Amino acid sequence: MAETLSARTLFEKIWDEHVVADLGGGAHLLHVDRHYLHELCVSRGFPTMHKRGLEVRNPDLTFAAPDHIVSTAPGRTGGAFPWSIKVMDTMRIETEKAGIRMFDIGEEGQGILHVIGPELGLTLPGTTVVCGDSHTCTNGALGALAFGIGISEVVHILATQTIVQRRPKTMRAMLEGTLSRGVYSKDLILALIGKVGAAGGAGYAIEYAGSAVRALEIEARMTLCNLSIELGAKIGMVAPDEKTYAYVKGRRFSPKDAQLDAALAHWKTLPTDEGATFDREVSLEVSALAPQVTWGTSPEDVIGIDGRIPEPGHASKTDALAYMGLTAGDRIAGTKVDRVFIGSCTNSRMSDLRIAADVARGRKVAKHVEAWVVPGSVGVKNEAEAEGLHEVFLAAGFQWREPGCSMCVGVNEELAAPKARCVSTSNRNFVGRQGPEVRTHLASPAMAAAAAIAGEITDVRQLLR
Amino acid sequence: MEKFEALTATACYYPRANVDTDLIIRVERCARVEKEGLGRYAFEMVRFLPDGSDNPDFPLNRPGYRDAKILVGNINFGCGSSREMAVWAIAGLGIRCVIAPSFGDIFFGNCFQNGLLPIVLPLPAVENLGAQLAADPAKATVTVDLARQKVVTPSGEELAFEIEPLRKRALLEGLDEIGLTRLREAEIAEFQRKDRVKRPWVYV
Numbered sequence: 263m264a265e266t267l268s269a270r271t272l273f274e275k276i277w278d279e280h281v282v283a284d285l286g287g288g289a290h291l292l293h294v295d296r297h298y299l300h301e302l303c304v305s306r307g308f309p310t311m312h313k314r315g316l317e318v319r320n321p322d323l324t325f326a327a328p329d330h331i332v333s334t335a336p337g338r339t340g341g342a343f344p345w346s347i348k349v350m351d352t353m354r355i356e357t358e359k360a361g362i363r364m365f366d367i368g369e370e371g372q373g374i375l376h377v378i379g380p381e382l383g384l385t386l387p388g389t390t391v392v393c394g395d396s397h398t399c400t401n402g403a404l405g406a407l408a409f410g411i412g413i414s415e416v417v418h419i420l421a422t423q424t425i426v427q428r429r430p431k432t433m434r435a436m437l438e439g440t441l442s443r444g445v446y447s448k449d450l451i452l453a454l455i456g457k458v459g460a461a462g463g464a465g466y467a468i469e470y471a472g473s474a475v476r477a478l479e480i481e482a483r484m485t486l487c488n489l490s491i492e493l494g495a496k497i498g499m500v501a502p503d504e505k506t507y508a509y510v511k512g513r514r515f516s517p518k519d520a521q522l523d524a525a526l527a528h529w530k531t532l533p534t535d536e537g538a539t540f541d542r543e544v545s546l547e548v549s550a551l552a553p554q555v556t557w558g559t560s561p562e563d564v565i566g567i568d569g570r571i572p573e574p575g576h577a578s579k580t581d582a583l584a585y586m587g588l589t590a591g592d593r594i595a596g597t598k599v600d601r602v603f604i605g606s607c608t609n610s611r612m613s614d615l616r617i618a619a620d621v622a623r624g625r626k627v628a629k630h631v632e633a634w635v636v637p638g639s640v641g642v643k644n645e646a647e648a649e650g651l652h653e654v655f656l657a658a659g660f661q662w663r664e665p666g667c668s669m670c671v672g673v674n675e676e677l678a679a680p681k682a683r684c685v686s687t688s689n690r691n692f693v694g695r696q697g698p699e700v701r702t703h704l705a706s707p708a709m710a711a712a713a714a715i716a717g718e719i720t721d722v723r724q725l726l727r
Numbered sequence: 728m729e730k731f732e733a734l735t736a737t738a739c740y741y742p743r744a745n746v747d748t749d750l751i752i753r754v755e756r757c758a759r760v761e762k763e764g765l766g767r768y769a770f771e772m773v774r775f776l777p778d779g780s781d782n783p784d785f786p787l788n789r790p791g792y793r794d795a796k797i798l799v800g801n802i803n804f805g806c807g808s809s810r811e812m813a814v815w816a817i818a819g820l821g822i823r824c825v826i827a828p829s830f831g832d833i834f835f836g837n838c839f840q841n842g843l844l845p846i847v848l849p850l851p852a853v854e855n856l857g858a859q860l861a862a863d864p865a866k867a868t869v870t871v872d873l874a875r876q877k878v879v880t881p882s883g884e885e886l887a888f889e890i891e892p893l894r895k896r897a898l899l900e901g902l903d904e905i906g907l908t909r910l911r912e913a914e915i916a917e918f919q920r921k922d923r924v925k926r927p928w929v930y931v
Contacts, residue, residue, distance in 0.1 A: 395809055409833075464832055517928035521927055
């Protein structure tokens with residue numbers, strides 16, 4: 263075969279390297295390097311495996327941890343309800359029988375899958391990472407090709423270690439400039455969603471590039487890639503660079519010694535070639551961005567903290583304002599809040615907790631606010647406690663909880679009360695996401711901590727020391 | 728998988744934009760309700776009033792649309808979570824086809840896994856079709872002809888749609904994707920054999 267001389271993107275290189283078979287008509291059979299399982303993938307997927315008499319083809323490439331339904335209450339031992347305890351038991355039994363590594367409660371490694379994948383050195387540059395969870399795109403921050411799937415595809419991968427996929431179009435988001443003080447990658451990606459729209463990335467694999475992306479540390483890049491699905495794109499990625507290699511080295515499952523040298527040589531071939539073209543280019547100048555906060559029921563409903571709630575341009579937005587109990591033309595700052603949630607695969611890593619703790623240190627959560635901090639993994643929790651961050655949060659009146667998805671998805675019934683207003687560092691402000699009639703405002707960990715202290719949505723820049 | 732054959736049925740227009748899969752099925756239902764029972768909870772937050780009675784404003788509750796087998800939606804239909812239970816819930820309502828200007832990528836793929844046909848039509852065509860459907864339930868019959876890749880509107884207009892050939896065949900013949908891939912076991916084994924040499928660090 264003649265060597266191709268055409269310039270390729272990061273996405274195209276990884277895709278091409280994983281094609282097991284061309285199925286024709288644009289469909290490819292791709293190899294899956296990393297398959298992550300949460301409780302519901304197991305409880306919903308394995309019955310189909312058994313019914314069809316299928317075996318797990320590659321337990322060595324499959325990894326499981328409870329995150330969705332596990333309780334995050336301090337001192338938890340598993341699920342909080344008979345049904346969730348049963349699902350947890352099913353998970354333990356099925357993974358053990360299949361020889362799949364599971365990181366159970368209390369063990370180093372347990373946590374939100376998209377936190378532990380990178381943390382354990384499982385997610386690596388150039389790998390395909392797939393999970394029955396739409397925020398699998400988070401793993402793209404390390405230069406992996408990562409995306410969420412449904413249960414049918416979970417079963418397909420368990421049985422064959424491959425997945426049938428259609429090659430998406432490619433988009434490059436050029437993010438240029440320097441984030442100002444009090445403005446973080448969460449603000450950057452929310453602003454981009456506001457600009458491009460929640461459907462703007464549908465059908466695309468997005469590569470984030472530009473000076474603002476290069477300047478982000480790896481955990482901040484994870485926040486960026488995490489919200490790709492909220493842009494409509496199931497894949498979001500950042501080319502690996504020296505920061506990536508430094509992050510990956512020395513982790514539990516990452517390559518060592520001679521294998522590391524070989525891996526590094528391979529990873530350095532992955533970044534998009536000069537002259538490679540994308541199907542679509544978008545750009546955002548980030549230097550003037552203010553901290554962002556959502557006002558509606560789609561992540562695209564976002565404004566700067568200094569902004570006013572816009573007039574609805576569509577009936578759906580009128581509904582959103584009514585649901586949120588807000589009035590067009592009002593300032594978003596000053597809106598009273600009842601709950602604050604700092605956590606989720608978007609914002610529950612060490613850097614997120616440090617930022618929130620800096621705001622909370624020496625201050626008190628407003629009396630009418632219930633505020634939670636839910637670290638993303640046992641590793642994050644241990645490290646945060648070693649730094650004393652838990653003491654900062656507890657002294658301020660936050661709850662310091664165990665790792666899991668918690669109030670981001672609420673499947674473990676960690677929810678707010680109807681009509682409660684919650685500032686959340688998670689990824690979805692959908693109708694009912696944090697409980698029936700709950701009003702969610704998405705924001706950065708800094709903004710969430712500030713809201714907890716002030717008791718209302720407020721500009722964190724006024725609290726930064 | 729159930730085959731998709733030609734479908735002529737009542738179609739219902741739900742004009743809400745960005746219908747996310749959380750709205751289609753709440754996550755606690757995904758965890759606790761069997762597949763066959765999910766239809767009962769489809770769209771529950773907007774389909775029912777707080778007292779559990781039908782919300783008369785929800786399009787599928789309006790007289791004449793309760794038996795709809797085709798749902799016409801707006802941009803970004805099925806965005807958000809990857810939960811396949813959203814497709815199971817919609818199928819549980821008797822819906823066999825969703826027509827929208829754009830879909831959430833994961834939802835779109837999940838539809839095909841369950842014999843439910845998602846069709847993308849341009850926004851003006853969807854809005855025009857939706858207006859026809861909403862005007863009179865007695866004249867809200869739509870035909871979806873998968874073999875010819877046409878949607879026939881109540882006014883008799885034929886709208887062509889695209890579908891990838893493999894997916895079309897899978898729907899028409901009710902093909903089983905896992906069964907087909909397992910026939911390629913030798914290719915998968917060969918890929919891994921070479922890959923273990925090229926990228927040994929992947930195989931931990």
